[in-house]
Amino acid sequence: MRQDDFAIDNCLKCSVCNAACPVFGVNAQYPGPKQLGPELERLRLEGISADTEWLEYCLGCHRCDMACPHGVGVSEMIAHAKAKHHKPLVRGLRDWWFARPGLLGKLTTILPAISNFALSMKLARFFMSKVMRITPLRTFPAYTKPNLRTPPARTSEDRARLLFFPGCFIRYNRPDLGRKVIELLERNGFATEVAATECCGVPAAANGDAAQAHAMARANVKSLVAGVDAGMRVVTACSSCGYMLKTGFGGLLKDDRELAPAVQKIAASTLDVGELLIAQSDAGMLNTDFQQANMRLAYHAPCHQKSQGIGRPWFHLLRQIPGITIEDLDAGCCGMSGTYGFKQEKYKISVAIGQELFDSINASQPQMVATECATCQMQIEHGTDFKAIHPVEIMLQAYNGKII
Amino acid sequence: MKSTQVVIIGGGATGAGILWDLSLRGISAILLEQGDIANGATGRCHGLLHSGARYVAKDLETARDCLAENRIIKTIAPHCVEDIGGLMVQCPQDDPAFFEQWWRAAGDADIPSRRLNAEEALALEPNLAANILGAFTCPDAHVDVFRLVLANIEAAVGRGARFHTYSKVNSIQSADGRVRGVGYSNTLTGEKHEIACEVVINAAGGWAQEAAALAGVEVPVRCDKGTLLVLNHRPSSRVINRCRKSGDGDILVPAGPVCILGTSSMSVPGPDGLTASPEEINYLLQLGAELIPGVADARILRIFCGARALYVPAKVDSAGGREISRSYALFDHETLGGVGGFISIVGGKLTTYRLMAAAVCDCVAGKLGVQSECTTGKVPLRPVDDCKAHRRINELLPLPVAEKMERRLGPAVTRVIEAIDARPELAELVCECEMVTRAELEYVLGEASPIPAQTIADIGRRTRLGFGPCQGTFCGYRAMLAGFQTHRWTASQAAKEFSSYLHERWKGQALIQEGKQVEQLDLSHELYGADLSTCAYSGEPDGK
Ligand SMILES: Cc1cc2nc3c(=O)[nH]c(=O)nc-3n(C[C@H](O)[C@H](O)[C@H](O)COP(=O)(O)OP(=O)(O)OC[C@H]3O[C@@H](n4cnc5c(N)ncnc54)[C@H](O)[C@@H]3O)c2cc1C
Numbered sequence: 035m036r037q038d039d040f041a042i043d044n045c046l047k048c049s050v051c052n053a054a055c056p057v058f059g060v061n062a063q064y065p066g067p068k069q070l071g072p073e074l075e076r077l078r079l080e081g082i083s084a085d086t087e088w089l090e091y092c093l094g095c096h097r098c099d100m101a102c103p104h105g106v107g108v109s110e111m112i113a114h115a116k117a118k119h120h121k122p123l124v125r126g127l128r129d130w131w132f133a134r135p136g137l138l139g140k141l142t143t144i145l146p147a148i149s150n151f152a153l154s155m156k157l158a159r160f161f162m163s164k165v166m167r168i169t170p171l172r173t174f175p176a177y178t179k180p181n182l183r184t185p186p187a188r189t190s191e192d193r194a195r196l197l198f199f200p201g202c203f204i205r206y207n208r209p210d211l212g213r214k215v216i217e218l219l220e221r222n223g224f225a226t227e228v229a230a231t232e233c234c235g236v237p238a239a240a241n242g243d244a245a246q247a248h249a250m251a252r253a254n255v256k257s258l259v260a261g262v263d264a265g266m267r268v269v270t271a272c273s274s275c276g277y278m279l280k281t282g283f284g285g286l287l288k289d290d291r292e293l294a295p296a297v298q299k300i301a302a303s304t305l306d307v308g309e310l311l312i313a314q315s316d317a318g319m320l321n322t323d324f325q326q327a328n329m330r331l332a333y334h335a336p337c338h339q340k341s342q343g344i345g346r347p348w349f350h351l352l353r354q355i356p357g358i359t360i361e362d363l364d365a366g367c368c369g370m371s372g373t374y375g376f377k378q379e380k381y382k383i384s385v386a387i388g389q390e391l392f393d394s395i396n397a398s399q400p401q402m403v404a405t406e407c408a409t410c411q412m413q414i415e416h417g418t419d420f421k422a423i424h425p426v427e428i429m430l431q432a433y434n435g436k437i438i
Numbered sequence: 439m440k441s442t443q444v445v446i447i448g449g450g451a452t453g454a455g456i457l458w459d460l461s462l463r464g465i466s467a468i469l470l471e472q473g474d475i476a477n478g479a480t481g482r483c484h485g486l487l488h489s490g491a492r493y494v495a496k497d498l499e500t501a502r503d504c505l506a507e508n509r510i511i512k513t514i515a516p517h518c519v520e521d522i523g524g525l526m527v528q529c530p531q532d533d534p535a536f537f538e539q540w541w542r543a544a545g546d547a548d549i550p551s552r553r554l555n556a557e558e559a560l561a562l563e564p565n566l567a568a569n570i571l572g573a574f575t576c577p578d579a580h581v582d583v584f585r586l587v588l589a590n591i592e593a594a595v596g597r598g599a600r601f602h603t604y605s606k607v608n609s610i611q612s613a614d615g616r617v618r619g620v621g622y623s624n625t626l627t628g629e630k631h632e633i634a635c636e637v638v639i640n641a642a643g644g645w646a647q648e649a650a651a652l653a654g655v656e657v658p659v660r661c662d663k664g665t666l667l668v669l670n671h672r673p674s675s676r677v678i679n680r681c682r683k684s685g686d687g688d689i690l691v692p693a694g695p696v697c698i699l700g701t702s703s704m705s706v707p708g709p710d711g712l713t714a715s716p717e718e719i720n721y722l723l724q725l726g727a728e729l730i731p732g733v734a735d736a737r738i739l740r741i742f743c744g745a746r747a748l749y750v751p752a753k754v755d756s757a758g759g760r761e762i763s764r765s766y767a768l769f770d771h772e773t774l775g776g777v778g779g780f781i782s783i784v785g786g787k788l789t790t791y792r793l794m795a796a797a798v799c800d801c802v803a804g805k806l807g808v809q810s811e812c813t814t815g816k817v818p819l820r821p822v823d824d825c826k827a828h829r830r831i832n833e834l835l836p837l838p839v840a841e842k843m844e845r846r847l848g849p850a851v852t853r854v855i856e857a858i859d860a861r862p863e864l865a866e867l868v869c870e871c872e873m874v875t876r877a878e879l880e881y882v883l884g885e886a887s888p889i890p891a892q893t894i895a896d897i898g899r900r901t902r903l904g905f906g907p908c909q910g911t912f913c914g915y916r917a918m919l920a921g922f923q924t925h926r927w928t929a930s931q932a933a934k935e936f937s938s939y940l941h942e943r944w945k946g947q948a949l950i951q952e953g954k955q956v957e958q959l960d961l962s963h964e965l966y967g968a969d970l971s972t973c974a975y976s977g978e979p980d981g982k
Pocket residue numbers: 447448449450451452453470471472473475476477478479480481482483484485486487488605606607608641642643644645646649662663664665666700701743744745746785786787788789790
């Protein structure tokens with residue numbers, strides 16, 4: 035325990051965090067953030083074995099932190115305890131894989147066709163469900179060739195240069211979305227370079243794999259720092275990556291004196307694509323060359339977007355497109371939390387948490403749901419009959435006049 | 439009229455130790471305590487199981503006593519001890535000559551110790567001030583005072599001894615120059631009782647003079663106040679002493695989930711009505727921060743004072759309290775020309791309670807003509823936990839809850855298992871900070887427990903309920919409801935009990951000047967009304 039952890043003293047036991055916790059809301063047996071965080075932390079310091087399987091059930095959504103009126107930093111305490119939590123072999127093995135989406139990405143992309151076929155095969159799914167305890171009720175996102183590259187400069191004019199942090203989902207599953215991000219930024223006068231980075235480390239942290247999360251954080255910081263030093267800003271299109279770069283690295287590497295200054299610089303230079311564009315819009319510099327659209331959208335704000343504390347930039351950006359009506363659903367957490375929703379023992383809770391969101395989408399009857407987070411999209415498409423896509427795609431379509 | 443061979447006045451560590459020792463020797467005894475267990479200095483001390491390190495440079499004999507007792511208590515009552523070890527920290531503000539003097543003396547007293555340089559010490563305790571020069575290790579430990587007293591009494595009761603809480607001795611009968619019995623009254627109900635006996639032992643700590651006066655004799659003691667601050671968590675994992683001539687505010691003792699900082703020393707007229715001044719508190723905090731800088735910002739949960747009963751040998755003047763020897767004194771008033779069958783034991787330390795008890799019991803045995811030897815150094819205070827119960831409780835309750843409860847209850851955990859098996863809803867947590875279930879609460883309130891709790895504060899001394907950050911705001915209320923629902927208290931008794939409990943908890947927080955606990959106290963005031971008007975209860979709903 036170190037001095038800067040004295041935040042544990044801030045808890046007044048008011049239970050506001052419990053009221054905000056999605057898991058607590060659907061499962062009364064879950065001990066809740068107050069207990070898993072500050073309460074058990076005192077006992078952990080005392081040397082009581084306060085390990086509990088419930089630690090695995092925390093989504094890492096940060097809603098408790100946002101709700102706490104006393105700055106306790108509840109979810110970070112839980113994440114630390116999760117990292118020390120002991121899992122049985124099979125769950126441990128599964129979570130080891132889940133902590134490394136990049137690894138699976140690299141492997142499957144060597145021969146994407148075959149591995150996607152295997153992932154969809156009945157036998158493989160049976161194995162995953164019975165042995166690996168991965169729910170057969172969901173489909174894995176398909177892997178593809180990781181062919182996202184920095185595009186050649188299109189114009190000779192001197193443009194502001196950005197460093198794009200794609201994260202593993204865009205790199206391995208949706209490089210086309212990455213190209214759309216680059217094109218959108220290009221249309222707004224930016225030149226974008228794709229950073230040579232790894233997975234941001236959120237899946238590792240969420241699966242309690244502290245060593246892997248640290249390794250990812252260090253590798254990413256090292257590869258980003260030169261660009262940042264050269265004055266480039268870093269953009270993210272995935273809300274979890276954005277959270278990690280802004281806050282997560284700081285927590286993971288707080289004892290690393292050598293990297294700490296770089297971590298701070300990166301945190302201060304990182305922007306969500308939406309955050310960057312809304313700032314352009316506020317400055318009157320957004321490219322508003324939109325074609326007339328005709329579409330009703332519903333917007334879901336991912337938890338890690340909320341915890342960045344940047345408002346809802348995409349909601350306000352999409353509203354500016356003529357002919358788009360958009361409703362902010364404001365229906366809590368989707369319950370997917372990355373790999374969480376894939377885990378057999380957590381599937382029920384995951385879907386139960388999403389129910390409020392599903393209901394509000396069904397009530398809203400949009401043509402499509404817009405949300406930045408890939409796993410929120412998966413959950414929405416799993417729980418409703420509506421399609422969910424990244425706002426970047428909608429905005430780009432609006433420039434191209436492709437929105438009906 | 440009840441009768442027994444021996445009556446003991448005072449249910450602190452000393453009295454409890456005497457009761458256990460007598461029961462092992464087959465001498466019948468009744469212990470009378472005016473409050474609840476550990477009502478005096480025992481319940482208001484650091485709970486440092488001294489290794490002698492603190493005294494070794496000044497008083498080799500006391501240090502040796504402490505070291506020997508430290509080892510014994512660790513073996514006979516491991517469930518009461520957190521064997522965390524300690525550091526004697528060398529601060530740059532202090533006299534370096536003393537460090538060497540200490541090191542030599544520790545060698546003379548055979549206190550196992552290692553010399554650490556600053557880097558090694560900081561690696562063990564990263565929150566220590568960065569400017570420390572080094573540290574010596576020592577086998578200090580924390581002893582849970584309430585557990586220790588309970589363990590002694592429970593073991594004695596198991597062998598037929600009797601113990602009454604809330605029983606104040608207010609007369610000692612004698613005839614022909616010998617004590618014949620005592621009169622006492624129940625401080626909750628006012629009922630009066632008498633007991634006939636052959637020997638009366640005055641183990642009344644700070645009240646020793648008052649108790650002696652009942653027998654018409656005097657004992658030379660003086661009360662010395664010490665103030666302690668309870669911090670919300672443990673900034674260190676070992677006992678932290680400052681390596682210098684004993685001074686104020688230089689010990690930090692991790693005690694369960696909290697940590698106790700203190701203490702000052704100040705002569706006072708008596709043990710009652712002690713309070714701490716703001717200057718004293720600031721002074722202690724400042725001293726604490728010299729050892730561990732984070733202490734300046736740490737959350738204080740409560741502040742309390744205790745009175746040491748210091749033995750004043752005839753020739754010592756009344757200078758500073760610490761110049762008086764800390765060792766104990768036993769008075770056999772018969773040989774001193776006073777009343778026969780009356781013995782006083784004063785001074786000493788919590789750490790040496792067993793040794794003091796042994797001396798008293800040797801004297802009693804002599805008087806009663808009982809051939810016996812003291813065996814308290816060998817007989818464990820509690821039988822080892824039963825594996826079956828251990829497995830079962832871990833099935834019924836989550837890990838930290840089960841572990842905490844087992845530490846507290848030992849074999850009695852089977853009672854709680856039975857209760858939860860019969861009524862699973864009793865697994866509910868009543869006190870979330872200290873992990874107290876409803877089942878455990880009902881057990882300590884019920885007649886099945888050896889010394890049933892009478893008040894909510896009593897529940898706290900048995901379970902630590904209300905000892906955490908909320909200081910009883912949430913759990914105290916739940917305890918009141920439990921007392922009412924189990925018919926322990928009527929509705930009006932329960933409301934009255936909660937009101938006086940909360941006031942007592944508030945009192946302990948009232949002196950805290952700033953920080954989170956002030957907000958916590960405000961929350962408590964908001965919930966119940968600063969005058970407790972929301973709890974005031976009128977009318978009796980016919981037991982419903
Ligand atoms: C601030 C402080 C810190 C200390 N820290 C430590 C430490 O860290 N380590 C250590 O070893 N020692 C420590 N001590 C010393 C230690 O607390 C005492 O030496 C020890 O607890 C004394 O126990 P006791 O049973 O003799 O007295 P007490 O605990 O005072 O017990 C006397 C009991 O007698 C009862 N009583 C009095 N009159 C009557 C009556 N008429 N009828 C019935 N009952 C009566 C009282 O209610 C009381 O419960 C500390 C003392 C203080 C004040």
